Amino acid sequence: MSGTPFADSLIFFQQPWERLSSILSRTSYSRILIVCDANTSRHCLPFMMGQLNLENPLIFELPIGEHSKSLAECERFWRFALENGVDRKTVCLAVGGGVVTDFTGFCTSVLLRGIDCIYIPTSLMGMADAALGGKTGINFMQFKNQIGLFKLPKAILIEPAFLNTLSEAELKNGFVEIIKHSLIQDPPFWEELRQRPGLPDREILPELIRKSVRFKMEIVQKDFYETGLRQILNFGHSFGHALEGMLLDSTDELLHGQAVAFGIIYESWLSAQKFTWRPQWFPQIKEMMLPFIGEWRPEPEDFPTILKWMSVDKKNQHGKIIMTLLERPGLPKFGVEVNADMVNKTLEDCNF
Amino acid sequence: MSGTPFADSLIFFQQPWERLSSILSRTSYSRILIVCDANTSRHCLPFMMGQLNLENPLIFELPIGEHSKSLAECERFWRFALENGVDRKTVCLAVGGGVVTDFTGFCTSVLLRGIDCIYIPTSLMGMADAALGGKTGINFMQFKNQIGLFKLPKAILIEPAFLNTLSEAELKNGFVEIIKHSLIQDPPFWEELRQRPGLPDREILPELIRKSVRFKMEIVQKDFYETGLRQILNFGHSFGHALEGMLLDSTDELLHGQAVAFGIIYESWLSAQKFTWRPQWFPQIKEMMLPFIGEWRPEPEDFPTILKWMSVDKKNQHGKIIMTLLERPGLPKFGVEVNADMVNKTLEDCNF
Numbered sequence: 087m088s089g090t091p092f093a094d095s096l097i098f099f100q101q102p103w104e105r106l107s108s109i110l111s112r113t114s115y116s117r118i119l120i121v122c123d124a125n126t127s128r129h130c131l132p133f134m135m136g137q138l139n140l141e142n143p144l145i146f147e148l149p150i151g152e153h154s155k156s157l158a159e160c161e162r163f164w165r166f167a168l169e170n171g172v173d174r175k176t177v178c179l180a181v182g183g184g185v186v187t188d189f190t191g192f193c194t195s196v197l198l199r200g201i202d203c204i205y206i207p208t209s210l211m212g213m214a215d216a217a218l219g220g221k222t223g224i225n226f227m228q229f230k231n232q233i234g235l236f237k238l239p240k241a242i243l244i245e246p247a248f249l250n251t252l253s254e255a256e257l258k259n260g261f262v263e264i265i266k267h268s269l270i271q272d273p274p275f276w277e278e279l280r281q282r283p284g285l286p287d288r289e290i291l292p293e294l295i296r297k298s299v300r301f302k303m304e305i306v307q308k309d310f311y312e313t314g315l316r317q318i319l320n321f322g323h324s325f326g327h328a329l330e331g332m333l334l335d336s337t338d339e340l341l342h343g344q345a346v347a348f349g350i351i352y353e354s355w356l357s358a359q360k361f362t363w364r365p366q367w368f369p370q371i372k373e374m375m376l377p378f379i380g381e382w383r384p385e386p387e388d389f390p391t392i393l394k395w396m397s398v399d400k401k402n403q404h405g406k407i408i409m410t411l412l413e414r415p416g417l418p419k420f421g422v423e424v425n426a427d428m429v430n431k432t433l434e435d436c437n438f
Numbered sequence: 439m440s441g442t443p444f445a446d447s448l449i450f451f452q453q454p455w456e457r458l459s460s461i462l463s464r465t466s467y468s469r470i471l472i473v474c475d476a477n478t479s480r481h482c483l484p485f486m487m488g489q490l491n492l493e494n495p496l497i498f499e500l501p502i503g504e505h506s507k508s509l510a511e512c513e514r515f516w517r518f519a520l521e522n523g524v525d526r527k528t529v530c531l532a533v534g535g536g537v538v539t540d541f542t543g544f545c546t547s548v549l550l551r552g553i554d555c556i557y558i559p560t561s562l563m564g565m566a567d568a569a570l571g572g573k574t575g576i577n578f579m580q581f582k583n584q585i586g587l588f589k590l591p592k593a594i595l596i597e598p599a600f601l602n603t604l605s606e607a608e609l610k611n612g613f614v615e616i617i618k619h620s621l622i623q624d625p626p627f628w629e630e631l632r633q634r635p636g637l638p639d640r641e642i643l644p645e646l647i648r649k650s651v652r653f654k655m656e657i658v659q660k661d662f663y664e665t666g667l668r669q670i671l672n673f674g675h676s677f678g679h680a681l682e683g684m685l686l687d688s689t690d691e692l693l694h695g696q697a698v699a700f701g702i703i704y705e706s707w708l709s710a711q712k713f714t715w716r717p718q719w720f721p722q723i724k725e726m727m728l729p730f731i732g733e734w735r736p737e738p739e740d741f742p743t744i745l746k747w748m749s750v751d752k753k754n755q756h757g758k759i760i761m762t763l764l765e766r767p768g769l770p771k772f773g774v775e776v777n778a779d780m781v782n783k784t785l786e787d788c789n790f
Contacts, residue, residue: 116756157513168579175755196548196585198752199575223551227520234551235587400550403527404468
């Protein structure tokens with residue numbers, strides 16, 4: 087992958103801690119700054135500290151949850167860093183799920199015009215999707231990831247042992263993105279996953295993560311700035327982000343994976359209308375996704391709000407709703423224009 | 439300059455408005471968003487609007503002055519943009535001096551993970567220095583440019599007619615960076631400038647701007663992310679930024695160019711102590727810079743504050759003050775470690 091901002095070697099699967107130690111000692115970093123949240127501070131930092139020999143690292147703890155991806159938290163982070171003498175030779179280790187890596191990736195990319203950052207994803211969502219591909223960002227005005235940039239970390243360390251710190255709900259959350267990857271690119275993989283619906287056994291997850299990483303990085307490498315092809319990774323996310331946006335300030339909780347599971351169902355239904363689908367495809371997808379959508383359901387009175395949120399999606403252009411659909415499972419098509427009527431009809435016709 | 443984020447063609451000197459029009463019509467931008475301040479809104483936008491055929495552009499006006507490079511203004515800008523339906527296909531035109539281009543460069547680089555931006559510098563400082571080289575940023579916690587990133591605009595348009603909108607003080611402000619460029623790289627150019635001290639006639643400024651642009655872009659191209667060589671452009675800026683930082687919340691006004699003029703004197707004095715300088719070099723430089731420092735003078739009681747500000751310079755590493763000095767005029771040396779005693783002695787020994 088020379089000549090691109092990528093290198094396979096950036097992602098450490100084998101002996102990850104030895105390789106990280108080697109980077110940290112080879113580069114003459116002045117300081118180590120760890121970003122975590124209350125969960126990873128408790129469940130992952132002790133393990134990590136046992137693997138690495140870190141002298142007196144600075145530790146910044148984010149509140150748990152999506153609300154931490156805010157400008158206010160960025161300000162708190164930058165202030166903490168500068169008050170503690172962080173300089174351009176500081177390296178930051180982001181230890182957590184997608185919220186922690188998205189947040190830290192953005193904050194470090196613009197602190198002193200950029201300091202080095204290394205991601206240590208601790209969730210299945212992070213290892214299989216969020217920590218990969220260099221999308222960083224925070225939410226703004228209740229819109230998801232409106233402020234951010236494309237910037238790869240120096241390295242990503244995958245430690246499957248962290249999967250043991252996760253609940254079934256958290257594993258399900260991340261597994262949705264693995265299903266999505268199979269659906270947009272790899273029909274045999276999709277068939278394989280369909281044969282054993284629901285969450286697979288923990289011991290096979292590392293191999294599924296590897297597959298996800300390989301697939302996602304292939305796409306990202308071809309279109310880092312998402313000018314075209316990379317948009318296929320957004321399958322399920324147009325509806326998904328809209329649901330998340332709507333619920334951001336609500337007491338109803340919807341995990342990102344649950345929102346995307348809904349999105350995959352909605353966008354498959356839409357795909358079936360737009361393209362020539364065999365009759366069994368949509369029911370197969372819906373059946374596969376149902377165990378992942380959780381308890382909450384959208385009500386008819388939510389539909390106008392969902393439409394409103396979809397009209398501010400980052401992929402939209404010239405005021406039109408643009409999304410990725412599937413011509414058939416395994417064949418994604420990005421840049422498809424979808425009008426408000428079709429969104430409404432989808433929301434009305436898909437029942438859960 | 440292929441294979442780098444640069445292209446000479448990015449900088450429009452000849453028929454700049456025709457070339458800009460051609461870019462705007464070739465690229466199917468959904469919207470045009472202009473960022474200006476009250477000065478450029480009044481003195482430059484009417485001229486620009488006469489040159490370009492813009493349909494219903496959005497206009498965002500920054501308050502005048504360095505204080506606009508704040509997170510609060512970024513937030514106001516992002517809110518304005520999103521509330522007005524800006525999407526990824528929007529192009530932003532930054533019309534103003536260094537404050538406007540630094541601010542707009544940063545804000546647009548992280549809005550929706552980056553929208554296109556074109557710089558139209560209207561000050562001599564902007565045309566000869568600030569708008570070049572892709573350093574964007576805002577001030578934070580009263581430190582200059584602590585939050586920002588390296589990102590080149592799509593194009594930079596140089597219109598010397600805008601120089602006629604500037605006062606002598608504003609021209610002097612920008613001319614300091616031209617002198618700096620001559621001092622660090624081009625002894626014959628430095629001798630040429632020395633032959634006619636003070637501000638040169640307006641009609642020769644376009645040629646001096648061209649020289650500055652060519653020189654600066656050569657350096658920037660070799661070391662975009664300022665890992666080494668590019669630091670030579672910071673000559674005069676270690677002391678300069680410290681003076682600016684100290685005065686940011688004061689009623690005393692010091693323009694960036696005035697601060698750098700002080701910085702060039704201080705850092706030349708320090709260079710003369712560190713290296714073998716001929717006795718006439720320092721007095722020549724001091725004499726050349728004196729017309730550019732303005733009315734304000736640092737007092738002995740300011741010295742500890744100046745030292746404190748220097749200790750938070752972005753170039754510092756491992757807690758040590760690092761700056762660029764001159765082994766002799768025309769031969770810069772970056773990464774020189776300077777201790778607190780030397781800073782104090784410099785402040786004490788240089789009288790104005």
